[in-house]
Every structure is written in C-alpha cells, then in structure tokens.
Amino acid sequence: MxxxxxxxxxxxxxxxxxxxxxxxxxxxxxxxxxxxxxxxxxxxxxxxxxxxxxxxxxxxxxxxxxxxxxxxxxxxxxxxxxxxxxxxxxxxxxxxxxxxxxxxxxxxxxxxxxxxxxxxxxxxxxxxxxxxxxxxxxxxxxxxxxxxxxxxxxxxxxxxxxxxxxxxxxxxxAIENLSNAVASRQVIGEATGILMERHRVTSREAFGMLVRASQSLNVKLREIALHVVSTGQNPAELGPADFAGAARP
Incomplete structure (x- = not known):
C-alpha cells in the first residue's frame, strides 16, 4: 500500500x-x-x-x-x-x-x-x-x-x-452527568411533594427536611429522596441502617 x-x-x-x-x-x-x-x-x-x-x-x-x-x-x-x-x-x-x-x-x-x-x-x-x-x-x-x-x-x-x-x-x-442531574432533580421533586402532602409543610420546608437528613447522615440528597419516595418515611426518622452501602456526598 x-x-x-x-x-x-x-x-x-x-x-x-x-x-x-x-x-x-x-x-x-x-x-x-x-x-x-x-x-x-x-x-x-x-x-x-x-x-x-x-x-x-x-x-x-x-x-x-x-x-x-x-x-x-x-x-x-x-x-x-x-x-x-x-x-x-x-x-x-x-x-x-x-x-x-x-x-x-x-x-x-x-x-x-x-x-x-x-x-x-x-x-x-x-x-x-x-x-x-x-x-x-x-x-x-x-x-x-x-x-x-x-x-x-x-x-x-x-x-x-x-x-x-x-x-x-x-x-x-457530559451527557451522562446531565441525565443523572435531571433524574436527581425529578426524584427530589417527588420526595418534596410527598412531604408537603403528608406533613402539611411548604416546599421550602420539605426540601429543608431532606437536606437536614442528608447532612446528618452524610448521605447524598438523592438517596434520601429515593428512600422517601419509596417508603414515605419522615427524613428525620431515618438512620444509618437505612442507607447501608449508599453513596456518600
């Protein structure tokens, strides 16, 4: 050649x-x-x-x-x-x-x-x-x-x-990160809506409940939101055992 x-x-x-x-x-x-x-x-x-x-x-x-x-x-x-x-x-x-x-x-x-x-x-x-x-x-x-x-x-x-x-x-x-960000936003929105309905709180208060649990347990906010969406549990009642193996921030 x-x-x-x-x-x-x-x-x-x-x-x-x-x-x-x-x-x-x-x-x-x-x-x-x-x-x-x-x-x-x-x-x-x-x-x-x-x-x-x-x-x-x-x-x-x-x-x-x-x-x-x-x-x-x-x-x-x-x-x-x-x-x-x-x-x-x-x-x-x-x-x-x-x-x-x-x-x-x-x-x-x-x-x-x-x-x-x-x-x-x-x-x-x-x-x-x-x-x-x-x-x-x-x-x-x-x-x-x-x-x-x-x-x-x-x-x-x-x-x-x-x-x-x-x-x-x-x-x-970049595409994968964007997709993950969109998915995280969606699940956090769902969890916020559940907390607003069940605990009669505002959107800001519901989001604050998720953030406090994330900081207290050192677990990613998305993992907290996923747990709330699947169980409806109050984030304040969650403990380390609920997130064994979960991703840390």
Whole structure:
C-alpha cells in the first residue's frame, strides 16, 4: 500500500471510528468501544484496555479485551511504577502523550513493573494518554507477547485514535452527568411533594427536611429522596441502617 493509499485508508478508518465512538450512549460503552477499536486497528496489538487513575486510589481497568490487561494494571499498582503511575519526582510517563516499551526484558525506566509484566507474558506495550485532569488521568494501553510489536507509525496512529476517543469520552460523560442531574432533580421533586402532602409543610420546608437528613447522615440528597419516595418515611426518622452501602456526598 502506497503512502497516498495508506493515508486514505487511515482517514476512512478514523471517520468510521469517530462515528462509532460518538454513537455510544454512555461513558462505559465508549470506553469499551475504544478498547475494541484499538485492538483491531493497531498493528501488532493482541490486547487493549483503558486504565484510569483517580487521586489516592489504585489503578482501575474499566474496559479491556482480555483478562491479561487488568492483571498488568494490577502489576503497576503493586510495584508502584509503570507508564500509568505518576513518578513523584517527574511524573514521567503521565506527562508523555505516547509511551513505548519495546522489550520488557530490557526496560529500565520501570524495572519492577517490567519484570512482572514479562512474567505475565507481556513483552511489549504502547500507552497513549487518553485524559489527564486534576483528579483523574487515563491511558489507552496496547499489549503484545512479542518484543518490538509497536513501531513509530503505530504509535502515531494510536495517538490520533486516543484524541478521537478523548473527545467522545468527554461528550458521553457530559451527557451522562446531565441525565443523572435531571433524574436527581425529578426524584427530589417527588420526595418534596410527598412531604408537603403528608406533613402539611411548604416546599421550602420539605426540601429543608431532606437536606437536614442528608447532612446528618452524610448521605447524598438523592438517596434520601429515593428512600422517601419509596417508603414515605419522615427524613428525620431515618438512620444509618437505612442507607447501608449508599453513596456518600
């Protein structure tokens, strides 16, 4: 395939990818679509996955094409190093848009992680920045059992895919947050109406009853409202046992 044909193929492939990504209705589905597109598009890739790192928490593996991927993420968490783990001195890896590990047996930047990855059967890795914000960072990772699986052109291709994916992920997250906000507003309105009718209070007073219960129990306002809607119970009578496992503010 010549340069012109290759460029045309990539253009058509990325147009199809963008349509597929932006057509996904939720954040989780976008993440899964990203991993599947990466695994089938990148030359040399056997497995793909998205890795997220939230402040103060271990690495998360929300989407992957094979169980080996979260095992590699766990190796990064346990060794405290790798392309998805921030270096306390330089943030090495996270600051780089694309990181290539050509041969785990010869990797010197993250030797403990490389040793564990090699033990799991991974010889080479390509990691592309997907999102990097104040409280969360994410990378798109490709793995292969053979050394030198990912060349410069593959790295460039995946960097473009990661850019498309990041935009689709941002859009899906915004839509999901908006949908959740609308749903929360609706249930809080229902709970307020129930309290107004049962306790003969004003709308402001009913909302205040929900807020006080939320603050007293350290439970999200939406969870308090859901409980009131399903049981009709006075929020002042609720206790911690009523919200075992509920989300905290």
């Amino acid at each position: 010549g340069d012109a044909e290759s460029a045309l193929w990539l253009s058509e492939a990325f147009a199809a990818m963008a349509e597929a990504l932006h057509g996904q209705p939720s954040r989780d589905q976008v993440l899964q679509e990203i991993t599947e597109l990466a695994a089938t598009t990148a030359d040399g890739a056997q497995y793909a996955g998205v890795t997220l790192l939230r402040r103060g928490k271990p690495l998360e593996s929300p989407a992957y094409t094979h169980p080996l991927v979260p095992a590699v993420d766990l190796a990064q968490t346990e060794t405290g190093e790798g392309p998805c783990i921030p270096n306390p001195d330089s943030d090495r890896g996270l600051a780089e848009p694309v990181v290539r590990i050509e041969d785990m047996s010869a990797e010197r930047r993250w030797p403990r992680f490389a040793c564990e990855a090699a033990r799991l059967g991974v010889a080479s890795m390509l990691s592309c920045r997907l999102v990097e914000e104040r409280d969360v960072s994410g990378r798109l990772n490709l793995l292969a059992a053979e050394p030198g699986a990912f060349g410069v052109e593959t790295a460039k291709t995946m960097a473009v895919l990661a850019t498309h994916a990041a935009m689709a992920l941002s859009a899906a997250t």
